[in-house]
Amino acid sequence: MIASLDPPQNDKPRAREEWPRAALFDLDGTLVDSAPDLHEALNETLASYGEPPFTYEAVVKMIGAGVPKLIQRAYAGLGKTIDKATRDKVVKRFLAIYGPRATRLTTLNPGAAEATRALSQAGYRLAVVTNKNEAETETVLGHFGLGKLMDAVVGGDSGPPKKPHPGMLLLACERLGLSPEDAVFIGDGENDVEAAKAAGMPVIIVRGGYGLVPTEKLGATRVIDRLDELPAVLDEMAATRKK
Ligand SMILES: O=C(O)COP(=O)(O)O
Numbered sequence: 001m002i003a004s005l006d007p008p009q010n011d012k013p014r015a016r017e018e019w020p021r022a023a024l025f026d027l028d029g030t031l032v033d034s035a036p037d038l039h040e041a042l043n044e045t046l047a048s049y050g051e052p053p054f055t056y057e058a059v060v061k062m063i064g065a066g067v068p069k070l071i072q073r074a075y076a077g078l079g080k081t082i083d084k085a086t087r088d089k090v091v092k093r094f095l096a097i098y099g100p101r102a103t104r105l106t107t108l109n110p111g112a113a114e115a116t117r118a119l120s121q122a123g124y125r126l127a128v129v130t131n132k133n134e135a136e137t138e139t140v141l142g143h144f145g146l147g148k149l150m151d152a153v154v155g156g157d158s159g160p161p162k163k164p165h166p167g168m169l170l171l172a173c174e175r176l177g178l179s180p181e182d183a184v185f186i187g188d189g190e191n192d193v194e195a196a197k198a199a200g201m202p203v204i205i206v207r208g209g210y211g212l213v214p215t216e217k218l219g220a221t222r223v224i225d226r227l228d229e230l231p232a233v234l235d236e237m238a239a240t241r242k243k
């Protein structure tokens with residue numbers, strides 16, 4: 001009782017000791033709806049090479065594996081194969097177009113601010129693990145005020161191979177000083193499910209994200225409709241695990 005009279009030392013909540021200690025988040029299609037900016041930047045890039053545009057719906061299915069794959073998929077959609085040197089050149093142009101405008105049409109997904117704030121307050125360590133490059137990831141997180149809540153940010157160019165490889169999730173855990181068994185991953189696509197399974201952590205999928213595979217077919221541990229369901233769903237998962 002006496003301890004509760006002590007003033008708090010700072011406003012950072014005490015880290016959770018019990019499972020799960022960390023919530024790792026995918027970015028595109030999970031925390032943010034970035035497809036409108038990715039769509040416009042892709043079409044602008046293609047137009048600069050004299051190529052025709054894609055519809056929004058077509059581009060949504062191409063997102064989730066990082067920019068080089070986005071470019072490769074776009075050219076495949078045009079019926080063209082490109083060599084690595086050409087792809088690298090197009091990736092560079094895409095990033096020059098997308099970078100400065102990464103938050104023009106992008107919005108926070110419903111419940112993202114509430115869920116991340118609630119989990120941070122409850123002592124969860126939070127991280128973002130995205131196939132997007134670190135620079136653009138920091139821009140987007142900063143714009144929506146999420147950067148300050150994150151204890152680690154791992155992007156597609158941070159070192160390890162991109163998801164579905166588990167390396168980026170493992171690096172995030174290492175940076176948090178935790179083991180993969182302490183964490184849960186929250187994402188939207190097939191690469192997220194595969195990476196989490198390979199890293200040995202449960203994966204929650206938020207409906208309405210990007211990619212080709214329908215949500216129910218992904219093989220996720222849990223599926224939710226909105227991110228603000230997360231605190232309750234994590235409590236439930238923790239209680240089931242104890243049994
Ligand atoms: O850049 C992408 O294609 C998607 O990135 P994500 O890993 O945040 O979904």
Ligand SMILES: [Mg+2]
Pocket residue numbers: 026027028029030064187188189209210
């Ligand atoms: Mg995603």
